[in-house]
Ligand SMILES: NC(=O)c1ccc[n+]([C@@H]2O[C@H](COP(=O)([O-])OP(=O)(O)OC[C@H]3O[C@@H](n4cnc5c(N)ncnc54)[C@H](O)[C@@H]3O)[C@@H](O)[C@H]2O)c1
């Protein structure tokens with residue numbers, strides 16, 4: 600499996616005692632109950648200082664990150680929305696709705712009591728989808744102790760404010776605490792199965808990023824750090840929109856040439872926007888940018904890609920939305936992205952600078968069919984290939 604062989608090189612050298620079998624893709628992962636059998640559930644040593652982690656959001660990614668922390672031997676509490684879900688997790692070590700075939704580490708404890716979950720947390724991980732975040736934070740804000748750092752794992756742009764997670768968190772929880780942002784190709788299911796995963800944690804407070812990396816890194820979870828918050832956030836938001844386009848490409852029955860061209864041009868739009876907003880180009884080329892775009896566009900697990908695939912097959916955005924039980928962040932983010940680009944990027948004919956991002960938004964809004972979008976991209980005037988120009 601080329602992806603996983605490549606992933607070996609991401610594992611930091613200090614992790615030398617790993618059992619390499621636990622890093623391999625599990626071909627039997629679709630088999631229920633045994634799907635995580637190659638997981639080495641043993642905890643590695645916890646940090647030599649007292650730490651308690653609380654994860655807000657008991658969806659797929661909240662479960663995955665709670666598992667990562669628990670496997671490091673660190674006490675972790677999952678804050679879920681109902682006592683019924685909490686009881687199910689505490690008694691049967693499974694979530695009743697998300698990844699129901701995955702057995703969580705037994706040390707993951709769940710509660711619906713905000714005070715119990717948050718009052719003594721050393722770090723709080725936020726894994727609630729972007730569009731619900733503001734409303735969610737209003738309900739927990741009073742229980743979050745001052746100064747506790749927050750690690751956000753959500754990817755996207757809020758439709759109401761056109762802000763990234765960094766903007767929303769600072770507005771809702773204040774500018775005084777430190778924030779960090781985890782991103783990169785990291786499907787919840789593969790994390791839970793112990794398949795090798797490499798992510799990046801970005802923070803303006805590099806010591807916080809280092810501490811979180813130290814806390815979370817393990818034999819199957821490599822963590823890199825960065826100071827480039829905007830770069831990491833642009834990648835996380837844009838890659839989901841490119842994945843919708845890639846799914847459409849697949850749904851329309853196009854080939855490898857089309858898919859490769861589309862994803863490369865999409866990454867070019869990501870780079871152009873990132874540079875415009877102050878990102879480092881190398882961040883866009885890294886795990887949270889091009890890396891996550893590859894994982895989301897080419898792998899089978901992405902909900903955004905699945906959304907696009909169904910669009911390509913002829914379903915309407917409304918039909919797909921109504922039938923999806925999980926969040927595909929790229930859908931709302933595509934609309935927000937276009938508005939944000941129009942608001943923040945100077946220059947004219949921005950639709951020609953970001954044809955894929957603008958095209959996906961038009962299709963999601965029902966103004967264009969996927970095939971028309973494709974024809975529009977193919978009928979573009981001849982021009983230089985240049986991803987560095989800002990506008
Ligand atoms: N699933 C993954 O593999 C993955 C990987 C990396 C990043 N992410 C990101 O993590 C974030 C969370 O995604 P997920 O996959 O866990 O989502 P999900 O669809 O699995 O779960 C949704 C979560 O949102 C909560 N929720 C639903 N409606 C809500 C509401 N009105 N108010 C408050 N909470 C509500 C649910 O209780 C649940 O915890 C997203 O931004 C996603 O892009 C996901």
Ligand SMILES: O=P(O)(O)OC[C@H](O)CO
Nearest residue numbers: 783784785786901902903
């Ligand atoms: O399933 P998706 O499309 O939300 O993607 C999940 C993660 O962002 C992959 O890194």
